Amino acid sequence: MNHLILFLIQIVVGIMEPMEKREFSLEERKMYARQQLVEGWDQETIKNSCALIIGVGALGCEIAKDLALMGIGKLILVDMDKIETSNLSRQMLFHAGDEGRTKVEVAAERLKLMAPFLEVEYYFDKLQNLPMDIYQRSDVIIAALDNVRARMDLNKIALRLKKPMVEGGTIGFEGHVQNVIPKGSNIKFHEREKVIDEIVQEKLWNLSEEEYTEYFAAQESIEKLEERIALLKSQFIEPVVEKVRQQVENEFDEKYSEDYLDQTACYRCLVPIPPPDDKLIAACTLKGIPRNRNHCVLKAELNFEKKYGRMPDLDNDEDIYKLMELAKEELELLRERVFKENVSDEQLSTLSKEEIQKWKINIRDTFGPNYVFEDMENILGNKIAAVQTVSSIIASIQSQEALKLIFRAKGRDIGPPMDPPYVNYSGIYGIFEQIPVFKREDCIDCGDIEGEENVSIVVPFNSKVMDIFSALDVSGYKLDSEKWMITNSMNKEILWHPSIPTFKDPKALLQSLKIKSNDVVTLTHLSKDIGELEIKKYNVIVSYL
Numbered sequence: 001m002n003h004l005i006l007f008l009i010q011i012v013v014g015i016m017e018p019m020e021k022r023e024f025s026l027e028e029r030k031m032y033a034r035q036q037l038v039e040g041w042d043q044e045t046i047k048n049s050c051a052l053i054i055g056v057g058a059l060g061c062e063i064a065k066d067l068a069l070m071g072i073g074k075l076i077l078v079d080m081d082k083i084e085t086s087n088l089s090r091q092m093l094f095h096a097g098d099e100g101r102t103k104v105e106v107a108a109e110r111l112k113l114m115a116p117f118l119e120v121e122y123y124f125d126k127l128q129n130l131p132m133d134i135y136q137r138s139d140v141i142i143a144a145l146d147n148v149r150a151r152m153d154l155n156k157i158a159l160r161l162k163k164p165m166v167e168g169g170t171i172g173f174e175g176h177v178q179n180v181i182p183k184g185s186n187i188k189f190h191e192r193e194k195v196i197d198e199i200v201q202e203k204l205w206n207l208s209e210e211e212y213t214e215y216f217a218a219q220e221s222i223e224k225l226e227e228r229i230a231l232l233k234s235q236f237i238e239p240v241v242e243k244v245r246q247q248v249e250n251e252f253d254e255k256y257s258e259d260y261l262d263q264t265a266c267y268r269c270l271v272p273i274p275p276p277d278d279k280l281i282a283a284c285t286l287k288g289i290p291r292n293r294n295h296c297v298l299k300a301e302l303n304f305e306k307k308y309g310r311m312p313d314l315d316n317d318e319d320i321y322k323l324m325e326l327a328k329e330e331l332e333l334l335r336e337r338v339f340k341e342n343v344s345d346e347q348l349s350t351l352s353k354e355e356i357q358k359w360k361i362n363i364r365d366t367f368g369p370n371y372v373f374e375d376m377e378n379i380l381g382n383k384i385a386a387v388q389t390v391s392s393i394i395a396s397i398q399s400q401e402a403l404k405l406i407f408r409a410k411g412r413d414i415g416p417p418m419d420p421p422y423v424n425y426s427g428i429y430g431i432f433e434q435i436p437v438f439k440r441e442d443c444i445d446c447g448d449i450e451g452e453e454n455v456s457i458v459v460p461f462n463s464k465v466m467d468i469f470s471a472l473d474v475s476g477y478k479l480d481s482e483k484w485m486i487t488n489s490m491n492k493e494i495l496w497h498p499s500i501p502t503f504k505d506p507k508a509l510l511q512s513l514k515i516k517s518n519d520v521v522t523l524t525h526l527s528k529d530i531g532e533l534e535i536k537k538y539n540v541i542v543s544y545l
């Protein structure tokens with residue numbers, strides 16, 4: 001009884017003391033600029049949240065580090081252990097020399113170093129002894145425990161207080177994560193449609209045969225058809241499959257093993273064309289007029305140079321503020337321009353004040369709000385969205401694959417490398433998807449077409465077309481410049497043709513022919529006795545020094 005009263009008092013105290021809202025400094029906003037780029041991200045939500053981590057071992061350290069780096073406002077750490085030497089191989093918040101100190105205290109210190117804005121509270125105690133208000137004040141409970149008993153106790157508390165809990169554990173190379181969402185926690189976990197489907201299924205099971213005669217008759221027919229399919233398979237399909245299989249097995253070592261057993265698609269197989277560079281695309285429109293929010297910032301960079309006679313220094317806050325003003329001006333111009341494009345002068349005279357306002361709000365929504373400080377660096381530096389959680393998952397998978405490959409390279413085995421060799425992880429849906437990727441026979445890096453050779457050359461920045469022949473010569477390919485034509489492999493433009501004078505300029509520079517670093521040029525043999533040549537075509541990747 002006493003316990004219950006204490007518990008109730010603690011709940012009331014918990015409700016009466018909501019976490020005060022925390023403010024952001026400029027330094028802090030800069031720190032989290034990249035994750036702010038992730039769609040749907042809201043730093044303020046994280047900043048005003050509190051996670052309770054029970055267990056500060058291998059999982060707890062990693063999770064605490066992740067949440068701290070992402071800018072959570074508060075962490076409460078609970079652990080009843082002191083640091084031992086054997087912890088140092090996994091628990092990245094502890095260093096040699098920490099042995100004997102409590103895990104929670106050292107973890108709190110190290111987390112503060114990583115995330116100066118973080119608030120940490122810690123308890124060197126058993127979870128069963130904690131006052132309930134600690135649970136009550138948390139938005140989520142994280143179980144990073146090493147025994148079942150403690151997990152069961154924590155589970156009870158989470159259910160009783162209706163707090164969501166993320167449970168996790170590992171054993172060797174195996175691991176699991178379980179989300180526990182208690183009834184009444186107000187966290188919508190199930191999808192409405194899915195739940196409806198489930199209820200429908202249950203009702204279908206309980207239909208009466210008298211009332212739904214045709215439904216049950218159809219079910220029965222389907223079962224019979226399925227039996228017939230199974231029979232056809234076993235009589236006529238499977239014996240043939242088995243026969244073909246036996247043939248392949250007999251020939252395998254001789255015919256297939258070399259090509260099939262150890263080869264995956266290479267990186268370049270999946271990236272046949274270099275990804276578009278937003279800055280390059282923008283450069284084409286900059287001389288004219290910006291068409292989107294990012295272009296305005298790039299245009300502002302040009303305007304900055306004109307106005308101040310130098311490029312802006314992105315490490316200098318003052319420059320960034322100046323740049324922000326210039327970008328805002330461009331954005332204003334863009335909004336006005338789009339307004340005029342959509343609303344003619346005639347139309348304008350017929351519109352009410354409210355309608356005009358509505359147009360302006362629509363345009364504002366399309367091109368986004370005014371810039372904030374960190375937008376400048378994000379856009380100018382071509383930055384992409386990044387979040388710690390996904391980073392650590394992907395990094396861990398990479399380490400795991402590397403580990404298996406190292407073992408294989410040393411003639412040992414701790415499990416097969418991923419097959420298919422490509423895995424996508426969706427942090428939104430919590431899904432890992434292995435995707436089959438295929439080696440392209442025409443891949444410039446790993447392809448193998450009979451009669452073709454892929455070569456990489458490195459030439460000075462100011463090289464001429466002729467220099468391709470000398471560079472190939474250095475790589476061991478002696479080609480007569482009078483017998484080979486060179487084309488740009490992307491747009492098929494002729495760069496060199498020995499019998500057409502306009503395409504036979506020994507001084508023509510690769511740069512002026514718009515060959516960029518890592519572009520591919522094709523050398524094709526021109527004479528009629530081509531049949532005797534072993535290699536009829538060279539695909540040459542040109543890189544500049």
Ligand SMILES: [Zn+2]
Binds near residue numbers: 266268270440444447
């Ligand atoms: Zn390839």
